[in-house]
Amino acid sequence: AQSVTQLGSHVSVSEGALVLLRCNYSSSVPPYLFWYVQYPNQGLQLLLKYTSAATLVKGINGFEAEFKKSETSFHLTKPSAHMSDAAEYFCAVSGVDDYKLSFGAGTTVTVRA
Amino acid sequence: DAGVTQSPTHLIKTRGQQVTLRCSPKSGHDTVSWYQQALGQGPQFIFQYYEEEERQRGNFPDRFSGHQFPNYSSELNVNALLLGDSALYLCASSFEGYQETQYFGPGTRLLVL
Numbered sequence: 491a492q493s494v495t496q497l498g499s500h501v502s503v504s505e506g507a508l509v510l511l512r513c514n515y516s517s518s519v520p521p522y523l524f525w526y527v528q529y530p531n532q533g534l535q536l537l538l539k540y541t542s543a544a545t546l547v548k549g550i551n552g553f554e555a556e557f558k559k560s561e562t563s564f565h566l567t568k569p570s571a572h573m574s575d576a577a578e579y580f581c582a583v584s585g586v587d588d589y590k591l592s593f594g595a596g597t598t599v600t601v602r603a
Numbered sequence: 604d605a606g607v608t609q610s611p612t613h614l615i616k617t618r619g620q621q622v623t624l625r626c627s628p629k630s631g632h633d634t635v636s637w638y639q640q641a642l643g644q645g646p647q648f649i650f651q652y653y654e655e656e657e658r659q660r661g662n663f664p665d666r667f668s669g670h671q672f673p674n675y676s677s678e679l680n681v682n683a684l685l686l687g688d689s690a691l692y693l694c695a696s697s698f699e700g701y702q703e704t705q706y707f708g709p710g711t712r713l714l715v716l
Binding site for chain 1: 607634636638643645646647661693695704705706707708709710
């Protein structure tokens with residue numbers, strides 16, 4: 491069964507600083523990996539997805555993530571944080587023959603002015 | 604292009620009651636998945652419907668049931684509500700050919716008293 495672990499439940503960054511959110515996956519076969527963002531009192535918005543086409547995946551709002559098979563990681567980064575990036579971020583995994591998404595516990599990002 | 608819509612937005616019930624939540628998928632999508640997100644946690648997969656059949660189910664009791672209609676919209680029913688059923692219920696839709704990419708609605712916030 492696929493699963494993901496998000497390291498760090500809270501991350502605080504200064505505006506303009508690098509945002510780094512960590513996600514490690516557990517899967518017996520190459521998975522599909524996703525990052526979603528959830529703003530307060532809203533549903534989840536897809537930031538980006540990895541489906542084996544390229545290891546560096548670019549998403550919306552300046553975010554990108556790199557798939558590293560040797561480290562079983564799929565960390566999310568953004569070079570320069572903006573106040574609007576304050577939200578909760580979820581890493582998720584899905585197998586090729588598994589229809590469900592399995593989510594991590596989430597990482598809350600706060601951005602300091 | 605309408606995204607995924609859910610109704611109602613909020614709901615308050617008492618223990619033992621039954622509740623029905625509704626979801627309309629994004630235009631062009633034929634698959635609907637339901638997730639439960641407890642406060643401070645990541646979403647947990649309840650089940651997925653495709654071609655009006657439950658295709659996959661997560662680790663939820665039979666009190667949770669669903670239905671998909673010919674127009675691809677879906678309902679989630681929960682019987683004999685427990686306090687622990689209080690959560691945000693998220694609907695996600697996808698297209699069978701790209702089943703791994705799921706788009707989420709804003710959710711229904713259920714409070715059980």
